[in-house]
Amino acid sequence: MFAGLIRSISPENDQDLRRAKNSTGLADILRLLRKVSSVADAASARNDAISDILNAVCDYCKWPVGHAYLRDGDQLSSAGIWSISSSIAASTIAEFRTQSEQTVFALGQGLIGSVAANGAAVCIADVTQKDGFLRAGSAARNGLRGCFALPVKLAGRTEGVIEFFSPDVAELDDEILELLGFVGGQVARVLEREQILKSREQLASDFESQVQGTVGMLGAAVSQMRSALDVLGDSTDQTRTCSDGIDRAAHRALSRIENVAVQMENLKDQLVVVGADAAETVKTTHEIGRQARDMRDGFATLQDRAADAEKMLSSVAAIAAQTKMLGLNASIEAARVGEAGKGFAIVAKEVKALAGQSASATDEISRWMTSMLDAIAKAGSDIEQIAVAMDDLQTRAEATASQTDQQAGICISVASDADAAVGEARLVGESVVEISGAIKHTDTVSNELGHAAKNLEAQGAELSNRVEGFVGKILVM
Numbered sequence: 001m002f003a004g005l006i007r008s009i010s011p012e013n014d015q016d017l018r019r020a021k022n023s024t025g026l027a028d029i030l031r032l033l034r035k036v037s038s039v040a041d042a043a044s045a046r047n048d049a050i051s052d053i054l055n056a057v058c059d060y061c062k063w064p065v066g067h068a069y070l071r072d073g074d075q076l077s078s079a080g081i082w083s084i085s086s087s088i089a090a091s092t093i094a095e096f097r098t099q100s101e102q103t104v105f106a107l108g109q110g111l112i113g114s115v116a117a118n119g120a121a122v123c124i125a126d127v128t129q130k131d132g133f134l135r136a137g138s139a140a141r142n143g144l145r146g147c148f149a150l151p152v153k154l155a156g157r158t159e160g161v162i163e164f165f166s167p168d169v170a171e172l173d174d175e176i177l178e179l180l181g182f183v184g185g186q187v188a189r190v191l192e193r194e195q196i197l198k199s200r201e202q203l204a205s206d207f208e209s210q211v212q213g214t215v216g217m218l219g220a221a222v223s224q225m226r227s228a229l230d231v232l233g234d235s236t237d238q239t240r241t242c243s244d245g246i247d248r249a250a251h252r253a254l255s256r257i258e259n260v261a262v263q264m265e266n267l268k269d270q271l272v273v274v275g276a277d278a279a280e281t282v283k284t285t286h287e288i289g290r291q292a293r294d295m296r297d298g299f300a301t302l303q304d305r306a307a308d309a310e311k312m313l314s315s316v317a318a319i320a321a322q323t324k325m326l327g328l329n330a331s332i333e334a335a336r337v338g339e340a341g342k343g344f345a346i347v348a349k350e351v352k353a354l355a356g357q358s359a360s361a362t363d364e365i366s367r368w369m370t371s372m373l374d375a376i377a378k379a380g381s382d383i384e385q386i387a388v389a390m391d392d393l394q395t396r397a398e399a400t401a402s403q404t405d406q407q408a409g410i411c412i413s414v415a416s417d418a419d420a421a422v423g424e425a426r427l428v429g430e431s432v433v434e435i436s437g438a439i440k441h442t443d444t445v446s447n448e449l450g451h452a453a454k455n456l457e458a459q460g461a462e463l464s465n466r467v468e469g470f471v472g473k474i475l476v477m
Contacts, residue, residue, distance in 0.1 A: 054083035146170025275404040289390035
């Protein structure tokens with residue numbers, strides 16, 4: 001810490017200075033130390049505390065003007081904190097005060113910047129004669145000459161500069177250097193307390209902001225949870241409705257599928273019977289077709305035999321005609337011989353008659369054979385058509401039997417699929433039961449989450465109240 005004591009040393013008051021030194025006692029020093037220590041200990045407002053310390057120093061040193069600069073980054077500007085003795089009218093130093101408050105010093109610039117940069121106290125006997133003192137003109141016009149500037153250091157860094165002014169020339173008094181160094185340390189304590197308070201306030205504010213933000217996020221999360229629970233409730237209701245519909249549909253589908261399975265089983269049995277009948281029909285039609293073809297072949301043979309008979313009848317007719325001609329010739333010869341040929345004439349007559357009868361019979365047989373041949377031809381044609389029809393019927397019966405087998409196979413496949421569908425429908429029913437159980441569990445979880453959301457909301461409000469109380473206690477410490 002740096003300190004220094006300034007006193008006026010003009011020739012006129014040199015004798016007064018010696019008397020002041022002689023009269024300065026331990027009691028005054030202790031009074032100053034107690035005063036600045038008490039101010040630093042109880043400081044709640046930075047400006048008021050620094051002002052009180054300036055007043056105590058000015059009162060002890062009998063200097064009328066004290067002023068404080070505070071650092072902001074790499075610059076120092078007036079804190080607006082002054083100690084002005086009642087012996088000086090405010091208007092007397094108004095110009096100097098205004099310029100001091102308007103002047104900003106960079107590190108190393110002017111008296112204040114140099115003290116801040118070097119960290120050492122500076123005493124100027126007469127600022128009006130000092131080169132580089134930026135306020136020399138206003139100081140001269142306002143009657144200020146002697147100056148002492150004291151750095152205020154905190155953690156090795158100059159955080160401010162305190163300056164004192166006197167209308168007289170001043171010099172540094174080494175005897176009480178440590179005394180004013182203690183004063184500078186107490187001002188540093190005030191600044192440190194302010195920083196601590198600001199840090200505490202900032203920490204409390206950040207803590208409160210973070211907690212309140214967390215509480216707000218918690219409230220938002222609770223609101224979102226409630227909204228989600230409402231949506232979940234609606235979804236659960238819709239799921240329950242859908243589940244009930246699925247359950248009813250599954251029961252109906254199961255009943256219908258089971259009915260289809262039974263019907264397909266019956267149809268399969270019937271198709272098996274139809275297939276057996278179709279196979280028997282194929283066998284029968286095949287046998288009838290074979291018999292029809294045999295009859296067709298027999299009628300063809302019969303037609304050949306009838307043709308042979310017709311030829312034989314033609315031969316018989318020719319023989320009858322020759323016999324008749326023979327009888328006629330015999331009659332002629334019998335008549336030529338007269339009485340001797342009467343017997344032969346009778347035989348010729350009989351032969352002639354027999355030839356006529358034979359011709360008549362032959363004609364009758366020929367007509368019958370013609371009719372019979374026509375009937376045989378017609379029967380052969382009919383038998384041929386029957387054989388063709390039976391072949392077609394056999395082909396169709398075989399196709400029917402094949403289709404019946406295929407349909408029976410399809411029915412068996414459909415019946416198998418129906419059985420599988422029945423099993424799957426039952427699984428769907430079991431799944432619906434599981435869904436119903438899950439819906440009930442979801443309702444239970446939703447209710448529990450609703451209670452949890454209420455508890456979180458209450459706990460959030462309680463946390464917010466406790467944080468406010470905790471922050472309030474921190475700020476009043």
